[in-house]
Amino acid sequence: MTKVSDIAAAIEDFAPLHLQEDYDNAGLQIGDPGMEVSGVLLCLDVTEETLDEALRRSCNMVVSHHPLIFRGLKQLTGRTDTERIAIRALRDNVAIYSAHTNLDSAWDGVSHEMAHMLGLTDICVLEPRDAYRREGLGVVGNITPAPKLEFLRRLKDKFHVKALRYSAQSPQIVVKRVALCGGSGASLIPQAIKAGADIIVTGDVKYHDFTTWGLDIVVADIGHFESELCSTRILSRIIREKHPGLVTYFSESNRSPVGVI
Numbered sequence: 001m002t003k004v005s006d007i008a009a010a011i012e013d014f015a016p017l018h019l020q021e022d023y024d025n026a027g028l029q030i031g032d033p034g035m036e037v038s039g040v041l042l043c044l045d046v047t048e049e050t051l052d053e054a055l056r057r058s059c060n061m062v063v064s065h066h067p068l069i070f071r072g073l074k075q076l077t078g079r080t081d082t083e084r085i086a087i088r089a090l091r092d093n094v095a096i097y098s099a100h101t102n103l104d105s106a107w108d109g110v111s112h113e114m115a116h117m118l119g120l121t122d123i124c125v126l127e128p129r130d131a132y133r134r135e136g137l138g139v140v141g142n143i144t145p146a147p148k149l150e151f152l153r154r155l156k157d158k159f160h161v162k163a164l165r166y167s168a169q170s171p172q173i174v175v176k177r178v179a180l181c182g183g184s185g186a187s188l189i190p191q192a193i194k195a196g197a198d199i200i201v202t203g204d205v206k207y208h209d210f211t212t213w214g215l216d217i218v219v220a221d222i223g224h225f226e227s228e229l230c231s232t233r234i235l236s237r238i239i240r241e242k243h244p245g246l247v248t249y250f251s252e253s254n255r256s257p258v259g260v261i
Helices: 004-014 048-056 081-091 101-105 110-118 148-158 186-194 207-213 224-228 231-242
Strands: 027-030 040-043 061-064 095-098 121-128 136-147 174-184 199-203 218-221 248-250
Touching (some): 004 061, 004 095, 004 231, 027 081, 040 231, 048 081, 101 136, 110 136, 110 148, 110 174, 110 224, 121 186, 136 148, 148 174, 148 199, 148 218, 174 224, 186 199, 186 207, 199 224, 231 248
Parallel strands (some): 040 248, 061 095, 174 199
C-alpha cells in the first residue's frame, strides 16, 4: 500500500525541500499524507483540465513541477483558478504535490535532464549552492562542435519549440560548450559567460538580456514550458524506482499557456 507520504518521501530523498528558493512553496499542497494512492498524474502545471484528467484516470494524486499554491490563500470562494482547483481537490479527495526549485537545484534535476537530452558531457553545476558543487541552478557541459544554426534547429526539435528566440547579433559560429537552465534562467547569463559557454539555453529572456549579453554569448529562449516539461520524466523515474507497482501517467491535457501563430 503506497501512501501520499511515501510518494513525498521518495521525491524529497531525491530533491530535499531545503533546496527550494526562499520564494517557493514546494511540497504537499493539498491532501492527507496518510491516504492510499490509487494512481499518480504527472504534469508541469496543475490546471482544471489536469484535475479532470486525474479523476478520469482514477488518479487520486497529482504531482506537478509548478506549485498550485505559491502564496497563502485568504479565502476559498472559487473566484480564481487556484481556488477552484483547491476546492475540487479537497472535495474529490485528490492530493496535490509539487517539486519545484528543489527539483531544479538537485543533482540530475531539470537542467541535467535537458543536458542529457542534448548529449552534453563533462556536466557541472553553473551556480552551485554547496561546497561539493553538486547542488544548484543550471548546468554547463560540452558537445561535439556544431554550427550555431544547426544547434538551434536541434533545440527546436528536441524540445518541440514552435518559436525559438535567439540573439541574432551573436558572433559565435560554432557551438561546443552549452549552458542550460530550465524555466527562467536569464540571471545566470554572466555565470554562463564566465564558464566559457558559447550559448545559454533557457526561457523567459527579456529584450534587454539579448541586447546586453548578445555579443558575449548566444542567448537562446526556448520557452519556459518547453524547457521544464522534462521535469515530469524525472518525477516518473523517482516514483517508479521506489514504487514500481504504482500506476503513473503523463498528463495529456497539460499544454503551454503561450500560443504561437
